[in-house]
Amino acid sequence: MSQSAPTPDANKSSGGLMVWVRELVEAILPALVIVLVVNLFLAQATRVEGQSMEPNLHNNERLIIEKLTKRFHSPVRGDIVVIKRPQGRSDPLIKRIIGLPGETVEIHDSHVYINGQILEEPYITQPTLGVMTARVVPEEHVFVLGDNRNASNDSRAFGMVPYDDIIGRAWLKYWPVDEIGLVTH
Numbered sequence: 001m002s003q004s005a006p007t008p009d010a011n012k013s014s015g016g017l018m019v020w021v022r023e024l025v026e027a028i029l030p031a032l033v034i035v036l037v038v039n040l041f042l043a044q045a046t047r048v049e050g051q052s053m054e055p056n057l058h059n060n061e062r063l064i065i066e067k068l069t070k071r072f073h074s075p076v077r078g079d080i081v082v083i084k085r086p087q088g089r090s091d092p093l094i095k096r097i098i099g100l101p102g103e104t105v106e107i108h109d110s111h112v113y114i115n116g117q118i119l120e121e122p123y124i125t126q127p128t129l130g131v132m133t134a135r136v137v138p139e140e141h142v143f144v145l146g147d148n149r150n151a152s153n154d155s156r157a158f159g160m161v162p163y164d165d166i167i168g169r170a171w172l173k174y175w176p177v178d179e180i181g182l183v184t185h
Helices: 008-042
Strands: 043-047 062-066 080-083 093-099 104-108 111-114 132-136 141-145 166-175
Touching (some): 093 111
Antiparallel strands (some): 043 062, 104 132
């Protein structure tokens, strides 16, 4: 018994499928590469979890963090940054940079002091309770606090944050829609 040759319709449909798959790969692959490059080097979406940054950022708000400026200049006091969570946990933290390398940070009398001077903090709505003895911020590190000081896991608990643990700077709030706008420092 001899085998019959494939019909022209079978050749046409398998060739059409290959063309369709190739076109799909050609369209999707560049898009995936662009998304990967943007997410790794330029910007990334994140979600605020918890109340540690209230009244300025709220639970479940969505932000875009930009990753580019950290490659060109050192962190700036007042910047709201996303950092890798200490102790190896995977979910990041959102905090405000308070102390810079070489500065002495201390907390007493309801205020944060930088090099012995009260830090003016118009972004907080309550005093900073507790006492923290003077600590010097090492080179290539920052000291971070949440804006809601009494409900924040921050440098008072886990210490200084290495520059390499800063994922990016909060840049744009995009959810909820009625609060779209730049994140102010």
